[in-house]
Amino acid sequence: MANAVVLLFSSRISRLVTCVLLFISLAHTQKTVVFQPSFLTATGPKISALLLGNTSDISLNLRTVSPSSETGSIGPPSCAAEATQWELTREQVGKSAVRVQLSLDKSLRLCGENETDTDCCPKPLCVLETLQLSACVGGTPQASLLIQVKIYALLVPAHAGSDNKTVIPNQVYQTLGSCPCDLTFKACDVRCCCDKDCSTEVLKLFASHCLPGPFGGQVSPAPDYQCSVQSAENSADWFPFLCVHSPPENNPYLGLFYQGNTITSKRGPSFQRPILSAPLPDNVYLQGSPIFTVNNQYFTIPQKVLGRCVNNAPVAFLKNFKVECVTLLNSCPAGSPLQTLPKDLTVKAKNGQGGDAEVDVTEEVAIDLSQFISSTDAGASSDERLVCENVTLALDYKFYWKGNGITSISLTHTVGTITLNSSVALTTRYSAEFLNGEFAGEPNSGNPGYQVGRPVIAGIVDTLENNTGSIQRTSINLWKPVSDGFCSTAEKNPVLFGENSTSGCLLPVSGQNLTQCDFLRETVTSLQAALVTATYVAKSGNPDSLTMTDWVNISYVTLNSSTTMENNTSSCSGIPSHQHIHVWSLITGTVDGIPQRDIQALQVSYSPSTWALDCGGGDVSSCVDPMETQLFPITSSVTFTDIPINTGPPKTRFQINFTEYDCNRNDVCWPELAFPFTKYYTGEPYSQSLAKGLILVFFFITASILGTPWRQIRQAWSCAAL
Template sequence: MALIFLYIHVLCLWLCSSTYNAQNVFFQPSFLVTRGPSVTALLYGNSSNIILILQTTSPSNVTGSFDPPSCVPEETRWVLTSELIAKTTVQVKLRLNRSLRLCGNNETDTDCCVNPLCVRETLQVSACEGNNSQASLIVQVKVYARLVSGNMVFDNKTIIQNQVYRPLGECPCDLTFKTCDLWCCCDEDCSTEDFQLFKYHCLPGPFGGQFPDPEYQCSVQSSQNSPDWFPFLCVISPPGNNPYLGLFYQGNKIAPKPGMSFGASVSSPPTLLDAYIEGSPILTLKDQYFTIPRTLNGYCVTSAPVAFLKNFDVKCVTPLQACPTEPPLQTIPEDLRAVVKNGVGGNAVVDVTDQLATELNDFITSSESFGSSAVVCENVPLALDYNFYWKENGISGITLTRTLGTVTLNGNVSLTTRYSAKFLSGDITSKPNSGNPGYQVGRPVIGGILNTSIGNDSLLIERSPMHLWKPVNCGLCSHADVRPVLFGENSTSGCLLPVSQLNLTQCGLLRDTVNSLQDGLVEASLVAINGHPNAVTMADWLNISYVTLNSSGVGDSNSSCSNIPAHLQIYVWTLVTGFVDEIPQKDIKAVEISYSLSSWKLECGGGDPVCIDPAETQRLPVTSSVTFIDIPLNTGPPKNRYQINFTEYDCNRNDICWPELAFPFTRFYTGEPYSQALAKGIILVFFFIVASVLGTPWRQIRQIWSTI
């Protein structure tokens, strides 16, 4: 048996090889029948010198065979394309180059179909080498026109009205308004020609417009297969009265009547169709998504939609080979000033502000490449920080802070750009708060300055935050940034100030320089008591206490300077002033700012050039710190001598607490107001006395008394 299969396999290989040698190329398949506007076939063999020719053909009336293939091209309504998909395989495609929609009434366009049977022809594709045809493909085409006219919108679904006022489901498969639905026999929009296309392929059952009679109808059962009980229990009913009564019953219609009203009609406000909800995308005036570059699934996307009330802060790393010329790495303010819908019927324009970055170590990662020339790219966007100000379901304003920098391309450079979006509650002119009412831990301490430029009868306090040092990279004070003082977080930070021997000879100037650096951290003279202060109420603010700085030059010499205000100390006293939902609310009770004075002297040793060259500098620290001090909460009046000496009645020191014996009647019970607790207790005692009087002991006493 195995020998027979082996023989057959060898014979097939021999036949295929002989066929391939006899014919260099061949189509697979060589004959096709299609009912669509596109056809695909494969051409096998050596097709390097093969040219594909398309022409129409027709079978002979006598023999029935088609005309012999010809290598003369002919103009048809079809587009012939070919694609090499393997070494000896070519994919051949035919595509109809015309519309398949039915022509409308009195339409003069020649690109539509006059009859439902739009295309009916036979095509022949010849593989020619020179003027000789090596292989041919026969394609019989029979394509019907589409039933939907070209000016119809495909998503115009039939609107199903209230079933009380209009029968529901007159034709269940009629899904498209004023358009013939394919295979729907009850669609009144279909013409007679349309029904001829699918009259034998209608949707079966009631949903295709065919309503079968129920089996309990007397007209359904025949005398041969009907049960014995059928003549007595069958139902005589009109065909329309069937189990699909709720869907297809053509009953009477009830006209809606307006209800009675005894008051003046109040017009409801118009519905805002563009109102934003959490998570909905922000739209521009052209109903397009407002996009910002961000990362999705670990990849950087240059245009990602921004969702309402969804904050994000991402970083994208991009290798730079040359200066960027396209967004988002190269933009102009005009391109960033987009106009978006604010959600309340108006518009909001992005307000762009530029700032220059002096330190680029957080944005640039480069490796030196010797021999390559450096290229300087100016005004490269390093960060785009958006602030969206919102109120209710709308956007009141949008601000954008664009950070620019100069990037030097020298070797392999990787640019890390930052993109962020933050939604802030309130108007664009309002300032963010740090709690309501008490401060929240981690939110900035709010400072203020009294505005004296307005009239005497008006009061306005402008906010001025309190800062600490935020060193970056080299740590020099000239490059250092500042960060706000965060409530409840003790912190110490600083920077380095280059000092030379020449500076130590001018101690007064050095003290003034350090003092101006430290004074720049806190410019406020007031501090907000709570996290939600009122800018026109002085009761919400406290004066900041400054310790007088003694800047005398006692102890100065040519090599050292004393009384340098090198350390700024901020002390903040806080107190719990109440509870909201069992969460303690902390307020600020006092703020004191003082300086720790230091003596600066350069350290020389080991041939340090700072002691040889007066211009050489040595870095000395300038620091700042904040300390929060909690004031203990006073839980009650001080204990008297009796409570201190006699601890027998102290509930905190004994397992038995006699004062709580009558717990509901005492002040220790706080489950409800004291008056209600006392009234309920008296009622309980009254019921106890009544039960005792009417109980068994008193009944026996009354019986004995009556017998005497």
């Protein structure tokens, strides 16, 4: 018992001493500041610590430090802030505590081979540095936190996940319900009799215990009313007259596995009549359908598919295109399409009207090859050069059409002689143009109003010979970066009506370029101006090129040239790096209940920015070498704004002030006295409500005339007359 009392007394004394020490520590903390912990070792992109004490006037400064070469120690804390690759944030969590967080502003992805993107890790050890976080008051450090950072790049496996799963096919073209119980790839599933991985011996083990129903691959049998089910022996009396022709692919259980189009039933003979083979109708061409040759093969022209040139791409009816394909030649080409004889190009195509149209080939020889050859080795001797004759440089097709058929096809085959030593980059051009008579068909973007997702139609004034102005159609474009994303290789995307979009490309700029700011501004301005070269925009989706009222002037907002632009050797201001296209549209009416939108105005403006080289993060090569480049973004965007519809003329002062007959601002509404006969009743059409109301009035008058009061009046009148 005595030992227990002694232990209890000593425990209470130890608790009291702990509380006193904690109180002294907190009181001391309220006067000074301290980091908890005071040293960190970080292996991830996020770092967190606490700053305790009087943090009301504390400022945080982060810098990168390194040990001294002589002493090997870190210098004293400093309040001079430096630019680092870390983002510093602070959060007040109490009266005397601040949570400090550091986030790495860099991707931990390992750079690939020959990759130019700087936002990645060139080595597996991505970040290795020492950081010093100082808490300062008026330029005097009060506390410091030393952080040793050692972060490795993230290695993502090329083939993540398990490969022992069944690959689900495209459900639009292949039924998923063919064998739904086949769950394991290259393995036999028990009781799944439709599993093709099960051998005959294994199927015998559970042949009588197969999974029933559609999930086992066994759909219900066809119903009795199917014409293909009943036979002449056991058919019902009504069968020859009321059976249904429907293909077995229209099984209702297929809807459990995919959503697809139903198969149209083909009409078949009844009462066992012989099946007569009907003549095949001629397939007329529709917009977008492929063109066929007389041998039922696709009519092909080299085109670009998914960014790559394909030599045998089908031609679609009424689809114009113009592509360029670059081929690196190390020797003379021997096959199509670079080496093609005129007789091979003379192909007969189906005209869509039961006949054919033969390609009329015209040969042209190109003398100037500068627009087709981009690079060649001219330093070789004449004995070492290789001469390639009759190389195809361009194939320009013209399809003349009328209705749903093709009337004729003409081809201009441009060839040339190429001289090469080791290699030549040859640019060949292919085009197809559909002409209705002698004029190219111009696709519209709506009838009459614009349709969402169709290109915005722009135009340039084209003065004719008789001094009458005509509008030549063109497009308004945004940047479409491809491959490396550079502006020199970027393509253009047309602006689509009703779809807001932002895109851009990258322009390499060196330190030497930043010493010529005027030339740099002109270069960026010319790149941005090439996106919008039009002066007019069409109001509707089907404008007339000869009617000027169908077009609206494009408003260009230029940068203020009077503003002084400060230039130095390391930065340039006033760079028009962002181009914004603002389109205002208005609903002008409806056609079959569909609102028709017209463009009321279009404005093109520019946003300037200041470009300067970034020498932080340890990479100072671009600041040391004047020819080393950094990438700067050039962006373009489009915004569509709907103008609200004006519901009517503005109200007069009498209508605004006089509220006696206003049902929205007055408790007594006199116009609603005859509620069913006025416009305020919207339960049914006005004509029906008026007719029903008049019928009720007629019944009321009839009942009044035939009722007791009128009968007494007639009796009194009769007595007075007698």
